[in-house]
Amino acid sequence: MTALDLSALRRAPKVLLHDHLDGGLRPETVLELARDCGYDGLPADTAPALATWFREAADSGSLERYLETFAHTVAVMQTPTGLERVARECAEDLADDGVVYAEVRFAPEQHLEEGLTLDQVVEQVLLGFRAGESAAETRGQRVRVGVLLTAMRHAARSREIAELAVRFRGRGVVGFDIAGAEAGNPPSRHLDAFEYMRNNNAHFTIHAGEAFGLPSIHEAIAFCGTDRLGHGVRITDDITIGDDGVPVLGSLANYVRDKRIPLELCPSSNVQTGAVDALENHPFGLLARLRFRVTVNTDNRLMSDTTMSREMLRLVETFGYGWTDLERYTINAMKSAFIPFDQRLQLIDEVIKPGFAVLVG
């Protein structure tokens, strides 16, 4: 059995379903792109200072204030070269951390300030991911990145973005999502977009149950028909612990568990936005114990100063997980991916299981 430390975790084959492209830039890239495009609004002028600023500003205890930090990353992702570079480095960084499959999301509508079209934005990002995958492969690292197109929930372009996602299906886009401030912007505002996805037999996830509770999760499932829940941590509001210490599930919690609806849990991010007050109290422990389909995710690597390996290490330190637990969460994630079933199975059988066998054995 290999000791469960950060370097061993980085060698484990990992699957990431919830990661924002505009939340994962390298600090030095933010600085260089800002210089190139003449953006002078950055709050720091060295890479370490900028890294610290993002982490501290995101540590706000409020989703709204957390989201304000994205103004700086989105500002430097407005040109073809900027978009391509950010996507390329994202794929390389994930590969370097031992991620073998990732679904990375971003909102094309936020990248039109310099006159690019929605299609051009998506094309540049896809080019970047393909370049990053190839660069990683030349170093002997293998990662596959699929794209989720996000619509901003306070805006009114979700139908258009859903159409964009379907148009780029088969060319690297594997699904759709809505994100942004949750309170006041329920998923049902975007019913036509979700209906469009369903009519086209296309996959989507919805940020729900992060800053707002059960009504948001209920709408995402019952009205919108989501395949997965982005975060979904507040499903614990529907679980009570009886006097005998035994958890009792309400009907919504039961439904989520019965239907094996995947929860894209993002431990560090949830503490930063105040969805959870401390990692020790993160519902990951309870939900995993109750055998919900839990997955481990980064959300925003820059804002949380994290990686997949570090999120896993934090869970190991907090909940005492071992390799077989981590393998189970990884297989949960791979089963829940939006690529075709046979390809998921192949990654499980040929990459994930053999990779963990080496570590466990």
Ligand SMILES: O=c1[nH]cnc2c1ncn2[C@@H]1O[C@H](CO)[C@@H](O)[C@H]1O
């Ligand atoms: O955890 C989150 N909850 C809700 N919205 C988020 C979260 N992280 C990022 N974004 C939002 O998604 C956009 C597209 O990637 C980001 O610009 C940010 O506004």
Ligand SMILES: [Zn+2]
């Ligand atoms: Zn998110």
